[in-house]
Amino acid sequence: MDQLKTVETTAVAEEAAQYIVVRLGEEQYGIDIRYVDNIVRMQHITRVPKVAPYIKGVINLRGEVIPVMSVRLKMDLPEDVEAKSTRIIILKLEQHGTIGIIVDEVKEVVTLTTDCIEKMAYDGNENKSHFISGIGKDGEELISLLDLNSVLLEK
Amino acid sequence: MDVNQYLGIFLDESREHLENLNTQIMNLEQNPEDADTINEIFRAAHSLKGMAGTMGYKRMQNLTHDMENVFTEIRNGSLKVNSNLIDILFQCLDALDEYTNNIQETSDEGTNDNKPLIEQLNAFLKEGKSDAQMEEQKKEAKEEAPKAAEGNGRSWEQITLGDPEKHVIATAKEQGKQAYGLTIRIQETCILKAARAFLVYKAVEEKAEIIVCNPSAQDIEDEKFDLEFSLIVISDQSLDEIIKAAENVSEIASVVGDVINIDTSVKDEPEEKPAAVAGKPETKPATAPQNNAPAKQQADKKTGKPVVNRTVRVDIEKLDVLMNLVSELIIAKNSLVSASSTEGATGAGFNEQIEYLESVTTNLHESVMKVRMVPIESVVSKFPRMIRELSKKLDKKMELYMTGEETELDRTVVDEIGDPLMHLLRNSADHGLESAEVRAQRGKPEVGSIFLDAYQDGNNVVIEVRDDGNGIDTEAVKQKAIERGVITPEQAESMNEKDIIGLLFHAGFSTSTKVTDVSGRGVGLDVVKSKIESLSGEVEVKSKLGEGSTWIIRLPLTLAIIQALMVIVGGEKYAISLGSIQTIEDINPAEIKLVGNNEVIKLRGNVIPLVRLSKELDIESQKSPEENMVVVIVKKGEKLAGLVVDELIGQQEIVIKSLGKYINKCKIISGATILGDGEVALILDANALI
Numbered sequence: 001m002d003q004l005k006t007v008e009t010t011a012v013a014e015e016a017a018q019y020i021v022v023r024l025g026e027e028q029y030g031i032d033i034r035y036v037d038n039i040v041r042m043q044h045i046t047r048v049p050k051v052a053p054y055i056k057g058v059i060n061l062r063g064e065v066i067p068v069m070s071v072r073l074k075m076d077l078p079e080d081v082e083a084k085s086t087r088i089i090i091l092k093l094e095q096h097g098t099i100g101i102i103v104d105e106v107k108e109v110v111t112l113t114t115d116c117i118e119k120m121a122y123d124g125n126e127n128k129s130h131f132i133s134g135i136g137k138d139g140e141e142l143i144s145l146l147d148l149n150s151v152l153l154e155k
Numbered sequence: 156m157d158v159n160q161y162l163g164i165f166l167d168e169s170r171e172h173l174e175n176l177n178t179q180i181m182n183l184e185q186n187p188e189d190a191d192t193i194n195e196i197f198r199a200a201h202s203l204k205g206m207a208g209t210m211g212y213k214r215m216q217n218l219t220h221d222m223e224n225v226f227t228e229i230r231n232g233s234l235k236v237n238s239n240l241i242d243i244l245f246q247c248l249d250a251l252d253e254y255t256n257n258i259q260e261t262s263d264e265g266t267n268d269n270k271p272l273i274e275q276l277n278a279f280l281k282e283g284k285s286d287a288q289m290e291e292q293k294k295e296a297k298e299e300a301p302k303a304a305e306g307n308g309r310s311w312e313q314i315t316l317g318d319p320e321k322h323v324i325a326t327a328k329e330q331g332k333q334a335y336g337l338t339i340r341i342q343e344t345c346i347l348k349a350a351r352a353f354l355v356y357k358a359v360e361e362k363a364e365i366i367v368c369n370p371s372a373q374d375i376e377d378e379k380f381d382l383e384f385s386l387i388v389i390s391d392q393s394l395d396e397i398i399k400a401a402e403n404v405s406e407i408a409s410v411v412g413d414v415i416n417i418d419t420s421v422k423d424e425p426e427e428k429p430a431a432v433a434g435k436p437e438t439k440p441a442t443a444p445q446n447n448a449p450a451k452q453q454a455d456k457k458t459g460k461p462v463v464n465r466t467v468r469v470d471i472e473k474l475d476v477l478m479n480l481v482s483e484l485i486i487a488k489n490s491l492v493s494a495s496s497t498e499g500a501t502g503a504g505f506n507e508q509i510e511y512l513e514s515v516t517t518n519l520h521e522s523v524m525k526v527r528m529v530p531i532e533s534v535v536s537k538f539p540r541m542i543r544e545l546s547k548k549l550d551k552k553m554e555l556y557m558t559g560e561e562t563e564l565d566r567t568v569v570d571e572i573g574d575p576l577m578h579l580l581r582n583s584a585d586h587g588l589e590s591a592e593v594r595a596q597r598g599k600p601e602v603g604s605i606f607l608d609a610y611q612d613g614n615n616v617v618i619e620v621r622d623d624g625n626g627i628d629t630e631a632v633k634q635k636a637i638e639r640g641v642i643t644p645e646q647a648e649s650m651n652e653k654d655i656i657g658l659l660f661h662a663g664f665s666t667s668t669k670v671t672d673v674s675g676r677g678v679g680l681d682v683v684k685s686k687i688e689s690l691s692g693e694v695e696v697k698s699k700l701g702e703g704s705t706w707i708i709r710l711p712l713t714l715a716i717i718q719a720l721m722v723i724v725g726g727e728k729y730a731i732s733l734g735s736i737q738t739i740e741d742i743n744p745a746e747i748k749l750v751g752n753n754e755v756i757k758l759r760g761n762v763i764p765l766v767r768l769s770k771e772l773d774i775e776s777q778k779s780p781e782e783n784m785v786v787v788i789v790k791k792g793e794k795l796a797g798l799v800v801d802e803l804i805g806q807q808e809i810v811i812k813s814l815g816k817y818i819n820k821c822k823i824i825s826g827a828t829i830l831g832d833g834e835v836a837l838i839l840d841a842n843a844l845i
Contacts, residue, residue, distance in 0.1 A: 046835040047727065048814070049772040050821045058814060058827055060835045065812040065827040097816050152817075 016113040019136065021143055022089065022103040025077055029103075030110070030136055030143040031089065037098065038090040039106055042082055059100060061090060068100040071151060075131055080104070096152045110143070112136040117145065161347065162262060165210050167468070169255050172199045172206075173248060174536055180244050181539050183229075187236035197226045203251070208405035209350045211357075212264040215254045216405065221276045222247050228280060243275050245540060320387070323366055324415065327389040335363070335394050337386045337412040339401055349376055351406055352384055358400040363390030382408070387415065473526050480519045487512040517808065520716050528563040531609055531618070534573040535560055538580060542605065545584045552602040553588055555580070559609035564616050568690050568710055572618070575683040579620040579706045580605060582680070587624035587704060597701065599623065615734070616712055621705040627698040629655045636661070656696050660684040691825065693842065695792060709792075717811060719828075719838065721804035722787065725774035728836040729800075730809055730828055735841040737788045737795065739803065744780060756786070756797060763788065766844050767799045771823060777801055789841040796845045811838060 019030035020039075038061070045057040045068050054073035058065050068088055072080050080086070085105040092098050117134045133147035179196045186192060204219035222244065228234035250269045257265040324334040337359070341351050352375045359365060367387040370380045390397060394412050401410040490508045535557055542555040564572070588594075588603035595601065606621040629652050636642045636658045642650070660680050687694050691711050698704035711734075719730040720739075740758065747754050747765065754765040765786070769776035778784075778801050786797040809828040814821075825840035 044834060046827070046837065047774075048818055048821055048824060048837060049774070050823070051818055055818060058818070058835050058837075060829045060833050063829060065814060065829070065835055067815050067817045069817075099815070099817050 016111050018109055018111050019143065019145065020089070020109055021107040021138075022087075023085075023105040023107060024072060024075075024103055028107070028141065028143050030112070030145040031091075032145070032148065033109065035091045035093055035148055036089060037092040040088050040090065040100075042086040042088060042102070056102065059088065061098075061100075064098070066090065066098050066100050068102060069152070071101045071103065071131075071146075074151060091148060091152075093148060093152065095149075099152060101151070110136070110138045112138065112143075161210065161350070162258070165206055166255060166259055168206060169203060169251075172203045173251055173255065174533065175199045176203075176248055177245075177540055178536050180241060180248070181543065183236055184238070184241045184543075190230075193226065193230045197223070197230055200226055205405055207254075209347050209354070211354055212254065212258065214266075214268055215251060215264050218247060218250060218254075218269055218273060221273050224280055225276055234279065240279055243272065243279070245544075247272055247276070320366055324387075324389060327364075330391075332389050332391045333394070334366075334387065334389045334415040335397060335412050336415050337388065337397065337401065337410060338383055339386070339410050340383045340408040342406045342408045343382060348380070348382070351404060352380070354404045355401045355407065355410075356386075358404055359386060359388060359397060362392050362397045362400050363388035469526050473522065476522050477519070477526065480515060480522060483515045484512075484519065487515050520808070524565075524716070527566050529566050529569050530561045530563050531569055531572070532560040534569055534576065535607060535609075537573075538576070538607065541577065542580065542584060545581065549585060551584070551588055551590060553584060553605060554602050555605050555607065557607045562609040562611060562616055564710065564712070571686065571690055572708075572710070575686045575708070576607070576618065576620065578680070578683045579708075580607070583620060583622040583624065583704075583706075587622040587626075589625050593625075611712070612709075616710045618708045618710070619705055620708075621703065623703040626700040626702055626704045627656055627659070627696070628700055632656070632658055656698060659696070660694070693791075717809060719807055719809045720787065721807050721836070722768075722785075722800040723802040723804060724768045724772055724800050725776055726801075727772070727774060728804065728830070728834070729768070729772075730807070730836050730838045731787060731789065731798070731841055732838070733806065735789045735791065737790045740786045740788060740797070742784045742786045742797075744782075744784060758788070758797075761795060763795045763797045765797045765799055768839070768844075769799070769801075771844065789845065791842045791845045794845050796841075798839075798841070798844065809836075809838070 018033040020033055020036055022029050022031060040059075040061065043059055045059055047057040048055065048067075054070050056068045056070050058067050060066075070080055072078065080102050081104075083104065087103055087106050088100040089103055089106070090098060090100045116138070117136045119134050131147055131151045132144045134145045136143040136145050176196060176199050179192050179199065182189065182192045183196065200219055200223045204216055204223055207215035207219060225234065225240070225244070229236060234240075247269075250267070250272055253267065254264045257263060327334060339352070339355050341348050356365070356368075356372070356375070365386050365388050368375070369385045374380055375384055388397065394414060398410045398412050401407065487508065491505075491512065494505050494508050538557070539555050542553060545551075546553050583605050584603075588605070589597070589599075591601055594603065604623050606619070608619045608621070610617055632655050633642075633647045633650070636655075637644050637647055641658060641661050647655075660683075684694055687708055687710070693709050695707040695709070696704060697707070718733040720733055720736055722729050722731060740756075742756055746756055748757065749755070750762070754767075755762050756765060757763075767776075776799075785800050785803060787800060788795055788797050790796075811826045812828060814824065814827055823840055823843045824837045825843070826838045827835050828838060830836050
């Protein structure tokens with residue numbers, strides 16, 4: 001039975017996957033929904049000394065201490081400006097454990113089929129292209145799909 | 156009938172018995188004549204055998220059975236204990252340990268029969284046994300036999316056979332098979348009667364087809380029977396073989412059986428034939444549950460996960476205390492609720508309730524910690540044997556002296572501490588102690604001594620491994636380090652003794668010129684260090700060349716909850732473990748002196764280096780430099796340091812949370828905690844700051 005289920009999910013993943021569309025500055029990014037554990041409002045972040053600048057600190061998520069990183073700083077974008085729409089997306093990944101990332105806004109959830117996703121041509125000039133696994137087309141809108149593993153990978 | 160539900164108990168108890176056997180056999184070697192020790196060994200071996208048998212682990216049972224035979228002879232005085240015998244017994248214990256480990260992993264004992272061991276055991280038996288004793292035993296056996304027969308009825312005769320059963324028997328006879336009645340009587344002392352009965356059932360089933368079972372198979376499974384149960388079976392094998400199969404199960408008092416002859420006239424009546432056909436399915440319910448059980452077991456085996464979780468045995472009194480505290484907690488909560496709903500909740504009553512709640516939670520915490528604590532005995536008890544073996548292997552005479560085995564530590568720590576301690580002991584035995592000739596030259600006693608002392612020191616547990624051997628030859632260490640390229644000769648010049656000893660913990664470093672299979676692979680000490688640090692402990696070495704060395708391991712008593720001092724540095728809150736704080740001082744900036752480039756203060760004759768936390772934490776202090784400073788004096792072992800903070804908040808009980816694997820580079824932060832207002836505060840590791 002279990003085997004059957006995983007076969008099913010991978011089959012779905014091949015054909016279509018759901019992404020959470022978030023805004024960072026002016027651009028829209030997609031995050032694979034399978035890794036998203038939770039979305040919380042911006043809250044006080046406790047600074048941790050002597051860590052990489054893009055790690056903003058830690059927050060308390062229902063009794064657990066969770067590190068929070070700034071994707072903006074990681075991608076060499078200007079520093080986050082805290083606004084009403086700012087959210088922390090809590091991601092759960094095998095190799096990194098639980099970690100939060102700060103986004104300017106959470107917009108919607110879209111379903112993208114494989115033929116709507118174009119693999120990213122590598123552009124050496126742009127630093128942030130390291131973190132993009134592909135471009136999704138949702139109607140007229142273009143969504144850059146974040147490659148979470150390289151986003152979270154320590155430099 | 157599924158024995159898996161007993162697996163946890165079985166494993167726990169087996170381990171306990173094995174540990175016990177280990178210690179007792181060590182004792183036996185020292186006092187071969189001590190009757191108490193032998194009896195204790197005998198009891199442990201016997202229980203082990205019984206349990207293995209109950210659970211159906213035949214190989215384990217066989218091995219313990221043969222060991223038990225040897226112990227019997229020792230007890231009777233007909234077999235003398237010698238070093239060889241002890242060696243073999245220890246090997247047997249290792250084999251048993253392997254079985255238990257296999258069982259824990261897969262719920263199966265594995266396929267190793269350990270034939271050579273069993274043969275060696277039997278060889279000892281033959282040597283030791285004189286003919287006279289053999290006869291004596293036979294006599295005993297004979298005497299026992301009739302006794303057993305007396306006590307047992309032939310209750311299968313009381314089973315009334317229905318026509319269908321009769322038919323089955325009749326047809327079986329036509330096919331040249333025989334029908335037998337069996338009555339199995341289980342020993343009165345047996346605890347898991349159902350399990351025994353099930354094993355007998357299984358054993359018989361291999362040889363024969365069971366057609367009637369009294370009481371029913373279901374009742375047997377539910378243990379709804381006395382000491383006896385009866386079976387009617389058909390088989391093409393002889394009665395003796397079936398009885399033997401049943402008797403092989405341990406804790407069975409007796410198996411009585413006979414051939415059943417029934418009136419064959421039944422089968423002459425043709426109209427009964429359909430009944431016979433109907434009778435066949437009827438036999439199935441009896442056997443069906445039995446067929447199911449092995450199938451289920453097989454399925455369990457396939458999942459392949461360790462079957463049993465780690466357990467802690469808890470004194471029932473400790474649980475009672477916990478239960479009481481929880482009920483107090485509920486009362487305290489209720490009083491708070493009522494206090495807050497009445498007008499004027501700001502009054503003294505409210506504070507009183509909060510104080511009450513505080514004392515309850517503190518007690519609760521203490522009790523829960525106590526439940527998690529286990530004595531380190533379970534780990535150190537295997538060491539005397541290890542030293543004995545090392546002594547033989549290295550051909551050095553040595554003796555291990557242990558104190559403080561009853562010292563308690565958190566279960567998780569106790570589980571992890573075994574390997575590092577073993578490394579240190581091996582190290583002392585191999586590198587520390589000199590050979591007999593050298594010892595004689597130096598005027599030391601021929602037998603080297605290794606000490607293992609454990610004791611509690613404040614919030615820490617200290618474990619010391621000490622030997623009266625050669626001590627650490629710092630020159631040799633220095634040479635070796637240069638040779639290995641760990642340090643340059645120039646660096647070596649400027650190093651003091653302590654630094655050099657610290658090199659021993661460097662990865663890939665081993666001073667023994669000979670690589671033995673005991674130690675000397677150079678993977679020892681750095682592993683010890685990292686292991687102990689992962690338990691938030693520390694290692695220290697004191698050594699005097701020619702006189703011996705002492706390895707000191709310091710471990711925190713508890714891991715999860717600590718008393719801490721909350722401080723403010725640059726507007727941020729930090730916690731410092733109260734255990735490491737010595738005093739808090741108010742210091743005038745004018746008292747600061749400079750030694751080299753470091754700030755120090757003089758306090759009651761001690762020169763204490765200052766650590767400005769604002770600098771360490773990359774933050775601006777919010778106090779002006781002219782104001783008096785608040786200095787928290789912390790200590791690590793003998794060393795002191797003064798941490799400069801902006802403000803004190805107060806003492807608080809905090810729950811330690813890990814920062815997660817994503818943030819692990821920050822050495823001065825040992826964790827985080829969540830404050831009453833939901834904010835996260837970081838915990839400073841005073842040890843890393845010194």
